[in-house]
Amino acid sequence: MYTNILLPTDGSKPAAKAIKQGIALAKSLGSKLTVLNVMPEFQMVIDEGFVIPNIDTLKKRFDEQTAKQARKIVDAVAADAKTARIKCDTIIDQDAHPYEAILKHAKKTKCDLIVMGSHGRTGLASILLGSETSKVLTHSKIPVLVVR
Numbered sequence: 001m002y003t004n005i006l007l008p009t010d011g012s013k014p015a016a017k018a019i020k021q022g023i024a025l026a027k028s029l030g031s032k033l034t035v036l037n038v039m040p041e042f043q044m045v046i047d048e049g050f051v052i053p054n055i056d057t058l059k060k061r062f063d064e065q066t067a068k069q070a071r072k073i074v075d076a077v078a079a080d081a082k083t084a085r086i087k088c089d090t091i092i093d094q095d096a097h098p099y100e101a102i103l104k105h106a107k108k109t110k111c112d113l114i115v116m117g118s119h120g121r122t123g124l125a126s127i128l129l130g131s132e133t134s135k136v137l138t139h140s141k142i143p144v145l146v147v148r
């Protein structure tokens, strides 16, 4: 049971807590891990009359920076998995809606469990659940373990 566990992470503290438990769970069950970071898409809010020098340059810079950050986030988890001697794949994707990418990759890589944080980068503890977790819970057809 639970042969491939999906660990979606935005690199936040609550996600790190979920990853820690996900790794421990994979270790005790003999499962493999799939780590996923969903990068945000480049977007700009432009005021009327504001002149943009070159949007392509800005977009390129944004994409390079987020890709670098994403690599760092998933590689750190892969290193921890390696230390625990657990097989681990890493995925980086770009989507304006992380929960959609989470569900898409869970299906694509045949994950049978998703382990994620109750909160993420925004981390408003006063809110019951982060919006991505809430949407994954609503739409997922496989079990989801929410770490608080």
Ligand code: ATP
Binding pocket: 007, 008, 009, 010, 012, 014, 015, 016, 018, 036, 037, 038, 039, 040, 098, 115, 116, 117, 118, 119, 120, 121, 122, 123, 124, 129, 130, 131, 132, 133, 134
């Ligand atoms: P919100 O984004 O709704 O303002 P939040 O950032 O506190 O609030 P979520 O974004 O729902 O909460 O994060 C909860 C969990 O969802 C994280 O711990 C992580 O497991 C996962 N997650 C969130 N964003 C991403 C992402 N971009 N890529 C991969 N996993 C993510």
Ligand code: MN
Binding pocket: 010, 120, 121, 122, 130, 132
């Ligand atoms: Mn978030």
